[in-house]
Amino acid sequence: MKIAFIVFNDMTILDFAGVYDAITRLKELKIKTDLDWDICGYSDTVRDKHGLKIIPDKVRNNLGKYDVVIVPGGLGTRSLQNDSEFIDWIKTAENVQYKISVCTGSLILGAAGFLKGKKATTNFNEYESLQQYCGEVVKERIVEDQNIITSGAVSSSIDLGLYLCEKWAGKEAKEKIREMIDYHP
């Protein structure tokens, strides 16, 4: 299972870090040895909204070869949802099995057309913005609809990570990782 973690300017790093931390522990703990991932960026260097500089492993690469694409949120999504070049890049994930977002990352999945007729969620301030892209906005922390998995605002990234651990490796794996990161929601 190969994951593309999408990164872009003015993203929120915590949106990325929660789900990234939980999932990558599946490999660290040898629970899921076939797991692998790339940090996939829209630019050679990515700056989060507060200036943290990240160097992606791949830049504007074809996302079609991954099994999972995960899109974080952040202020950058507000303009990127209308950036046709960026959205064309995201659209290369069309045949990817799991399309996943944190917070306003769902606006990106939506702009790429992946949420048509689907239930989805986003940051609690952006429910209206999401409506145009999906079948039904659901005001919950994590929403799954046929391999489209969207989560709510920032800290829900950790819950999403643990949700995916359970989905892909079982409840015991999820509990082990939850304890490792000392998370008690």
Add this chain to the structure above:
Amino acid sequence: MKIAFIVFNDMTILDFAGVYDAITRLKELKIKTDLDWDICGYSDTVRDKHGLKIIPDKVRNNLGKYDVVIVPGGLGTRSLQNDSEFIDWIKTAENVQYKISVCTGSLILGAAGFLKGKKATTNFNEYESLQQYCGEVVKERIVEDQNIITSGAVSSSIDLGLYLCEKWAGKEAKEKIREMIDYHP
């Protein structure tokens, strides 16, 4: 108030991201307009333990000019606590007002001599390792002893961030940010 966020190889990015996210919102929301920060690294490029590449703003710079130093944890701390060059760099923070750590970042503060006679905490698996460096190991999520503030395992980084928001900007600011990131511990 100027903060140095320390980054190093084999750190845990979530240890960094939780506290970074909460604190930097104090500036984003114009609650604390004098707040500023640098990402300070021990190498030109830093790779977290799962391969994420970060470019620090400053490399091995004198930490004495900051008001706050925040050290994350991660597997890298186990060897870096015995790396005299790295610890000499951290020691340049000796006169910094607030010395703060997440998870095993406290082993670094300890190796630099900042925890002598102080109460402190760390990852729940490393209480014994911390004992050599401090006055008393306290098994709590956040421990403050005279401007030395240490927190527990990974996800406690978010709690630490909110704790600092309240300490530096009041309860209202902390609650506002807690709601923004939708965190309900």
